Amino acid sequence: MTNQHRDWPTGRHPGHTLATWLQTRAQQVWRFTIDLAVPFTNxxxxxxxxxxxxxxxxxxxxxxxxxxxxxxxxxxxxxxxxxxxxxxxxxxxxxxxxxxxxxxxxx
Incomplete structure (x- = not known):
């Protein structure tokens, strides 16, 4: 079993993984800008x-x-x-x- 987050030759660079994750969850990531009851940190x-x-x-x-x-x-x-x-x-x-x-x- 390979670790997807360390499989850099196939394009799974950590920066790419983070960008993909942020792109798929953009609405959740930026929710604090719309709903002020949501804290901007955890x-x-x-x-x-x-x-x-x-x-x-x-x-x-x-x-x-x-x-x-x-x-x-x-x-x-x-x-x-x-x-x-x-x-x-x-x-x-x-x-x-x-x-x-x-x-x-x-x-």
Whole structure:
């Protein structure tokens, strides 16, 4: 099996591959210029992952998959609360009191 992105003699140069990809997805790539609600970068999607990578860098590793899953669950809950305008400490207090906040249902 050959890698299409490294098969330069047949015209699949990385620049050509990128140009083809951008051309086929031009409407998606430039959507942020039409719809101002769409961010022009994907940084908001990457930010929750940064803390996981930072924790791995500081601690060296996770002790178990279970612990890593719990950490990700709490981080996801706090990110969702923050995105809905709820202070993270309020969200934690309510969750520990047995009344977790849930995002509003959309149709």
């Amino acid at each position: 940084n908001p999607c990457e930010q929750p992952q940064r803390m996981v990578k930072l924790q791995m860098k500081i601690g060296g590793c996770w002790r178990s998959v279970r612990t890593a899953a719990r950490y990700c669950l709490v981080r996801s809950y706090l990110a969702t609360a923050r995105n809905h305008g709820v202070h993270p400490l309020d969200a934690l207090r309510d969750a520990l009191a047995g009344n977790p906040r849930t995002p509003p249902q959309t149709a």
